[in-house]
Amino acid sequence: MSEYILEMQHITKTFPGVKALNDVSLKLRPGTVHALMGENGAGKSTLMKCLFGIYTQDEGTIVLNGEPVTIPDSRTALDMGISMIHQELYPVLQRNVMENLWLGRFPVKRFGPLSFVDHKKMKEDTMKLFEEIDVDIDPEELAGHLSVSKLQSIEIAKAVSHKARIIVMDEPTSSLTSDEVEHLFKIINNLKAKGVAIIYISHKMEEILRIADEVTIMRDGNYIGTWPSEELTTDLIIKRMVGREMTQLFPEKTNTPGEELLRVEGLTSVRENSFKDVSFTLRKGEILGVGGLVGAQRTEVIEALFGLRHLAKGKIFLHGKEITIKSPRDAKKHRIALLTEERRATGIFPMLNIVDNNTMASMKKYRNKAGLLNDRLRELDTKDGVSSLRIKTPDTHTRIQSLSGGNQQKVLISRWLNTEPDILLLDEPTRGIDVGAKYEIYTIINRLASEGKSVIMISSEMAELLGMSDRIMVMSNGLMEGIIDASEATEERIMELATAGLV
Structure with a gap:
């Protein structure tokens, strides 16, 4: 029997105009935290989406518990014991905790031809689950009243409820306080003790060196290597992530x-x-x-x-x-211009392309006397922004949601510079x-x-x-x-x- 619960072997994935993954491999042991690191655009999320059935790889094999598997969709991934906690949480804020936890699979009780949601069993199952992973949340509390860390705990509980043996955590501490981070690490350690394997994506070096057993680093869609965390330092991780030494973390001030x-x-x-x-x-x-x-x-x-x-x-x-x-x-x-804190929630329009996102705050200057938009001028200004801010994108008509976080942020900066603040x-x-x-x-x-x-x-x-x-x-x-x-x-x-x- 293989020592690995998961092996992703020679994964390649290409989108129009860009090779997102090029012969990438990842091996995961049970009961460990395996950090996945790389710059924005390195291919981390694409690799995990292949694992979770959101994308299908063009080449390569996914091996689960020693057996090659095909994962056509997220439902299949969940059934196989693979769960993914995304960076952005989307709970149903008007429903309570236990309803969010069991959404789509409520326990029911039947009376002849009729069936009803069994709220008593749902509450009991929720409390049992919370006790298992050491979470203290009222199952009947509205999700909209909870902090980000508690909503994240619900997502972890949801993963455990699916009997997940592999949990992917994407930037799990990006919005947490130091105390909330400590509680998350406690939950992670409890999961490790039960044999659950965790793939942990983060840009925070000190967290990685503390919580991870192994670290895999990617760059520009390529696999760079895997190392035990005790062999790494912050400087080594940075060098391997960016392919060069970064002696200066901040540019020389010229203002x-x-x-x-x-x-x-x-x-x-x-x-x-x-x-x-x-x-x-x-x-x-x-x-x-x-x-x-x-x-x-x-x-x-x-x-x-x-x-x-x-x-x-x-x-x-x-x-x-x-x-x-x-x-x-x-x-x-x-x-005056404002770049908001949460780019995905209050910044980008994910389904729109870069031109639309870039010109959204300055539409007035693109309208002619008839009120019609001058698309040629919008395109030219967007290309100027892409060039001057070095935004990496196949073209200006690419949907902004497909760009890395850093490039999305640059588009938003370009949007506000377009208003001449x-x-x-x-x-x-x-x-x-x-x-x-x-x-x-x-x-x-x-x-x-x-x-x-x-x-x-x-x-x-x-x-x-x-x-x-x-x-x-x-x-x-x-x-x-x-x-x-x-x-x-x-x-x-x-x-x-x-x-x-x-x-």
Whole structure:
């Protein structure tokens, strides 16, 4: 009997214009965590979609428990004990936990020709399942009331309920706090002890080195190699992922902040338990980093600057003159742009192509007097954006959902540059993006600041704040606790301010 529960042998997959996988192999032992790493576009997701029956490989063999298998669809994969927890969770928010867990397979009780959902058995089965993997969630709680980490726990429970022996986790910690990460790792260790094998996709090096037993690295659709995690370091992983040594994680700063461009005084939300009395300035050509822990209300503040949230009080001054922003249309009129935190939920239009996504925020300038769109000009502007931001795509009419996360993010940056903004509000601009693509995004941000654009950048990554910002504003529990010059900023000082409002 094979020592491997899964072997993916010489997998090749081609799409029009691109070879997504080229002779890729992966071997998985039971009761282990096997990390799958690579830059955005390396082919990780495509390989896993071949395993889960979403795609069918053009060449190669999938061997399960020593036997070659064909996986034509996800239903077959589940029946074979393979489950996949996607990065983006899509629960039915208006239904409760147990209904989400058993959706499509509710237990029923029959009365003659009639059948009814057996809610009592469904609750009992849910509680038994939660006890098995150490999850503490009320089965009757509405899914819409739960945190991301609890929704993720439900997905893990769902995988276990299918008797999964292989679980694929795609960026499972991208939206979790440190405490929630610890709970996830506890669940993973419980699953390992039961012999479940886990394929763990993540860009977070410290997590990989801590949780993984083995690491497979891919690059540009090719298999680079597999190593025991104890033989790897962060530097080695980066070198093998990008094919070169990255001695600099951040580009050299070339911007020079100038005169005051924006001033905010006493910004206070209409909502209770939100931000209050927030004041700061932003200079021309400056990158102002915004740090803080989850719940600090950073996103809420910049959404208010973009007209997405209502203010109880506060003043906004642009070029020294007071302005009113009550809607995104007002913000765009004052040449302010917003890159949202969740690109898949509130950024891209997945079913539309790159041209449509690129020009979505600036349709007015493409309309002629008859109200018709000038598609030739839209195409030209999109090609300019693809070229200047080095967006990797077969062509401009490719659906944006088929691009890697880093390239999707570049299209969104291009979209907002198309509106000719003076101020860019960037909310977690590199979330879920690999180290190589991050550097490209950093280079774009740095270049924009050098050209005189002003940037407010929210980041939960301490190194990113310290490496990119001219000044760092730190928020805690809705309050602005302080602004530190980058030359004087340290991780300790930032954390001290980030926790000040929690005492």
